[in-house]
Amino acid sequence: MMSKWVIGGVTMSLLLCVTAYGPAYGRPKQNYFRNYGQQRSCPNVGGYPSQCRPPKDCAVWYDIIVGTPGADCKLADGNPGTCCPDLPANGNGAPILNVPKREIVPLSFETQTVEQAIKASQTLSACLTNTETCLNENKITIRPGSSSAAHAFFSRASPESMKISRDALIASFAAKEFVQSFGTKLESAQVDSTVSQVSLKDTSLASTCPVSPVCDEKTLRSPFRKLDGSCNNVRNPIWGQSKTQYQRLLPADYAEGISTPRRAKNWQQGRELPSPRLVSISVVHDENSPSDITASWTMQMGQFLDHDLVSTPTTTATCCTSDGKALRPAELHPECLPISIPADDPFFTQFGHTCMDFVRSSLAPRLDCSFGHREQLNDNTHFLDLSLVYGSDDKTAGELRTKEKGKLKINSPKSDHESNLLPPGESPLGRSCSLAREVSGIDPSDDIKCFAAGDGRSSVTPKMAVSQTVFLREHNRLATELASLNPNWDDERLYQEARRILIAQAQHITYNEWLPIVIGRSKMQQLGLLPLQRGFSRDYDQNVLPSIVNEFVGAAFRFGHSLVQGNYHLFNQQRERVAGEKILRQHFFKTQEVYKPGNVDKFLISLATVPIQNMDNSFTKELTNHLFEDHPAQRFGLDLVSLNIQRGRDHGLRSYNSYRELCGLKRANSFDDLCDTIPNVIVKRFQTLYDSVDDIDLFIGGVSERAAEGALVGPTFQCIIADQFLKLKRGDRYFYDLGGQAGSFTQEQLDEIRKISLARIACGNSQVQKFQPLLFRTVSAANPIVDCKSSSIPSMSLLPWKERGYGGGGYSGSYYG
Known part of the structure; x- marks a missing residue:
C-alpha cells in the first residue's frame, strides 16, 4: 500500500497587495504583465482577482487552484503558468505556545540530602556499568543483522552524546533518590516544580551542566551560522545548539514525576495502559487510499526535514531474546522498555514472538542545570539549517568536505554512473547494504556501500538517499558557480557561501511549497508564516526559544509515517513504469538501487509521479510488521506504530486529551x-x-483525527507542527528573509532565492528533462509537465553574489574569517 501525510486546514481572510509583485522580482510594477502574463485570461481564484504567474508563486493557493476551471494560463513567453491571487497578508501572529508557568511548591532541604542522593546515583551508575559488562560477557547483546540492529544503527549516538547522556542519567538517578527522601510528601505532579529548585551548579555534579558557548564579536557579526547552532541567539548562545535537550509544550507526565512512564489514570484501581502493539493492531489498518493531488515528494520532504531538525539517539541494548521472548529481569538493561506482543497477535504469533525490542532515548541535562525529570537529547541542531547535509559539529562537517573549491565529498567514481552520489559510509551491524540475491538476482557479496552524510540516517531507504543526493549536488553546483564568479574566494569562503545559499533555498521551499500542504494556508496566515513576496521580514524575536519540542519529535511530526508507500515503482523520462515493483521491506539500508545507472533520476520521477496515501490511521504493513526487516527469509521486522506510541510514553508526553485542550x-x-x-x-x-x-x-x-480544513493533518497535530515552524522562523537570527541581521542577504540576492523551487533543485541536479513545476503536487492542468528549461520553473541567478570589490556581494569582506 501507500501511506499518508496530513495538511493543515484553514479559512481564508486576506488583504490583497495592490502593488503586486513589482520590486521583489527586480522589475517595476508596470512590467509585471509583460513579463509574466495577462490578467484578463485569469478567472477569480477563491473569490479574488488572480494573475498568471509561474506555478511556484501559486503553491500556497494550489488546493483552490486545482478545483478552479481555467486556472491554467500561459506566461508571456508562451510557457504554462498558473492563475492565483497575491499571497494573503500575514496576520499579526498568534502567540507561541509555551509551557504554563509551574506553581512552585516551596522546598526545604539540607544540602547534605542532595549530596547523599548524588552519591547513591553514582553507585547506581556504577551498577549500570557493571550490568552492561555482565550482559556483554553473557552475549545478551543485539543480534547482528536483526531488525533491532538496524534500529540501533538508525538511533546511534555519537561518542560525545553518549557521555552527555550518561552524565544526565546520573542526574536523573539523583533526582529520583532525592524525591524518595521526601517519602509520600510529594505528589508526582508536584515533583518537577519542587525539585527543579535545586541547581546542580551547587552540587558535586556541577561539571555535568551544559556549558554556554562564548561568542566573540567576530562570530556574532558573521553572515555564516555556526555548524553546531550555537551563537544564534546573542543573549542565550546555547539556544538551538546541538546535543541539548528538547523543550516541552506541557509538563512531562512520568508516574513518579521523574522517569517511570505514565500510568493509566485509574492505575490505583489496577488499570493499565494497553500494550502499544495491541493499540496498533486494533486501531491501525493497511488500506490503499491515495491522495488526489499530493505527490510522494511531500512524504519524502517531511522525512528530509525530520532528519535535519531532530536526531534522538538511544542506548545500545537488547530487550528481548533473539527468538522474540521476554528476557528475565536480571538480564534486562535498565534502559529497556520492551513492548509486549499480545498472545493472539495476528502477525507475530506465527513466529512465537511475545516481545518487541525498545530502548529508551538518551537523556540531556537541562539547559538551566536543575534537578528534575528526564529530558531527551537532540544530537542535531534545533534549526532548519541542513545539518543532515553538513553535520552538526565541526568534526563531522570537516570529514564531509573536500577542502577544495568549497565542495563536499562525493563517491569516488569507479564508473560514470557512480559519480555525484553521497560518499561511502558505515552499514548497520551484521547487515550488507546490498540487496539479497532473491531480490536483485545479484551476488550480495558485491561491495555496495551505504552512504555518509551530515546525519547518520541517509541510507535508511533509497528515496532518503536520493533526496540528500540532490541537495549535495546543489551545494557543489553553487560552489562551482560562485568560484567562477569570484576567482579570488578561497575554499572556506566558497563552502560557507554555498552552504548559506542552500539553507536559504531549503527554508524557502519549506515555507512556500511544503508547509502550506501540511498545516494549510489559513493556519500559516494566522500565525504569520506565509512567505513574503518582496522585501524583508522583521519577525526575529530574541526571546523565542527555537528548540524542537518533545511533542513534535515524539508524536506530531511522525504523522508522515501514514503517508509512506509500501510498494512503489520507478519511472523513466516518459513517466512509464520500469523494472518490477519495489517493496519497502526489501530496501531498508539497501543502497544498491541508488548505484544503478540512471536510477537516481528514476527515483526523482517516481517521487513526483506517485501520490501519497491520505493522512489517517492507515499505515502500510511494511512499517507495522516489516520495519527494518533484513532478508526475505526473516519474514518479520518491527512495528513503527508501536515504537511511536512507546516513544511518547518514554518521553513523558501527556495524553492526547491534554493537547486537544492546549490547541483550543x-x-x-x-x-x-x-x-x-x-x-x-x-x-x-x-x-x-x-x-x-x-x-x-x-x-x-x-493520526486518527480528521484533517483540518485545507490541511493534511488534524487540528491537534496542525497546532503542534505550526507552533514548531513558527519557533523555527521567529527564533532563528539567520532565517533567510530577515533584514537587518548579520546573515541578511541583499534585496537582489533575496529576490533570486525567492525564485527557487524543489522542481528547480531536481532539474538542476539530475538528468531529468521534464518535471511538473510543483513537485509536491501530482500532475494536473494547473501543474503540467514542462521542460526543465521552461520559465515555468524559474532559475535563480548567482550574479548578485559576484563581488564588485569588497562589499559588492552584500557585505564587507571584513565579516569573513
Whole structure:
C-alpha cells in the first residue's frame, strides 16, 4: 500500500497587495504583465482577482487552484503558468505556545540530602556499568543483522552524546533518590516544580551542566551560522545548539514525576495502559487510499526535514531474546522498555514472538542545570539549517568536505554512473547494504556501500538517499558557480557561501511549497508564516526559544509515517513504469538501487509521479510488521506504530486529551466527546482499549483525527507542527528573509532565492528533462509537465553574489574569517 501525510486546514481572510509583485522580482510594477502574463485570461481564484504567474508563486493557493476551471494560463513567453491571487497578508501572529508557568511548591532541604542522593546515583551508575559488562560477557547483546540492529544503527549516538547522556542519567538517578527522601510528601505532579529548585551548579555534579558557548564579536557579526547552532541567539548562545535537550509544550507526565512512564489514570484501581502493539493492531489498518493531488515528494520532504531538525539517539541494548521472548529481569538493561506482543497477535504469533525490542532515548541535562525529570537529547541542531547535509559539529562537517573549491565529498567514481552520489559510509551491524540475491538476482557479496552524510540516517531507504543526493549536488553546483564568479574566494569562503545559499533555498521551499500542504494556508496566515513576496521580514524575536519540542519529535511530526508507500515503482523520462515493483521491506539500508545507472533520476520521477496515501490511521504493513526487516527469509521486522506510541510514553508526553485542550479543542470528558474530530468507529476502538479518555496516547489520537480544513493533518497535530515552524522562523537570527541581521542577504540576492523551487533543485541536479513545476503536487492542468528549461520553473541567478570589490556581494569582506 501507500501511506499518508496530513495538511493543515484553514479559512481564508486576506488583504490583497495592490502593488503586486513589482520590486521583489527586480522589475517595476508596470512590467509585471509583460513579463509574466495577462490578467484578463485569469478567472477569480477563491473569490479574488488572480494573475498568471509561474506555478511556484501559486503553491500556497494550489488546493483552490486545482478545483478552479481555467486556472491554467500561459506566461508571456508562451510557457504554462498558473492563475492565483497575491499571497494573503500575514496576520499579526498568534502567540507561541509555551509551557504554563509551574506553581512552585516551596522546598526545604539540607544540602547534605542532595549530596547523599548524588552519591547513591553514582553507585547506581556504577551498577549500570557493571550490568552492561555482565550482559556483554553473557552475549545478551543485539543480534547482528536483526531488525533491532538496524534500529540501533538508525538511533546511534555519537561518542560525545553518549557521555552527555550518561552524565544526565546520573542526574536523573539523583533526582529520583532525592524525591524518595521526601517519602509520600510529594505528589508526582508536584515533583518537577519542587525539585527543579535545586541547581546542580551547587552540587558535586556541577561539571555535568551544559556549558554556554562564548561568542566573540567576530562570530556574532558573521553572515555564516555556526555548524553546531550555537551563537544564534546573542543573549542565550546555547539556544538551538546541538546535543541539548528538547523543550516541552506541557509538563512531562512520568508516574513518579521523574522517569517511570505514565500510568493509566485509574492505575490505583489496577488499570493499565494497553500494550502499544495491541493499540496498533486494533486501531491501525493497511488500506490503499491515495491522495488526489499530493505527490510522494511531500512524504519524502517531511522525512528530509525530520532528519535535519531532530536526531534522538538511544542506548545500545537488547530487550528481548533473539527468538522474540521476554528476557528475565536480571538480564534486562535498565534502559529497556520492551513492548509486549499480545498472545493472539495476528502477525507475530506465527513466529512465537511475545516481545518487541525498545530502548529508551538518551537523556540531556537541562539547559538551566536543575534537578528534575528526564529530558531527551537532540544530537542535531534545533534549526532548519541542513545539518543532515553538513553535520552538526565541526568534526563531522570537516570529514564531509573536500577542502577544495568549497565542495563536499562525493563517491569516488569507479564508473560514470557512480559519480555525484553521497560518499561511502558505515552499514548497520551484521547487515550488507546490498540487496539479497532473491531480490536483485545479484551476488550480495558485491561491495555496495551505504552512504555518509551530515546525519547518520541517509541510507535508511533509497528515496532518503536520493533526496540528500540532490541537495549535495546543489551545494557543489553553487560552489562551482560562485568560484567562477569570484576567482579570488578561497575554499572556506566558497563552502560557507554555498552552504548559506542552500539553507536559504531549503527554508524557502519549506515555507512556500511544503508547509502550506501540511498545516494549510489559513493556519500559516494566522500565525504569520506565509512567505513574503518582496522585501524583508522583521519577525526575529530574541526571546523565542527555537528548540524542537518533545511533542513534535515524539508524536506530531511522525504523522508522515501514514503517508509512506509500501510498494512503489520507478519511472523513466516518459513517466512509464520500469523494472518490477519495489517493496519497502526489501530496501531498508539497501543502497544498491541508488548505484544503478540512471536510477537516481528514476527515483526523482517516481517521487513526483506517485501520490501519497491520505493522512489517517492507515499505515502500510511494511512499517507495522516489516520495519527494518533484513532478508526475505526473516519474514518479520518491527512495528513503527508501536515504537511511536512507546516513544511518547518514554518521553513523558501527556495524553492526547491534554493537547486537544492546549490547541483550543474542547477537553473530552467522555469518549463520545472525541467524535468532533475522530471518526466514530475509531472512538469505539479507543473505548475498548483505554480505560479512560485521558489515557489515549498523543500519537495514535493525533493520526486518527480528521484533517483540518485545507490541511493534511488534524487540528491537534496542525497546532503542534505550526507552533514548531513558527519557533523555527521567529527564533532563528539567520532565517533567510530577515533584514537587518548579520546573515541578511541583499534585496537582489533575496529576490533570486525567492525564485527557487524543489522542481528547480531536481532539474538542476539530475538528468531529468521534464518535471511538473510543483513537485509536491501530482500532475494536473494547473501543474503540467514542462521542460526543465521552461520559465515555468524559474532559475535563480548567482550574479548578485559576484563581488564588485569588497562589499559588492552584500557585505564587507571584513565579516569573513
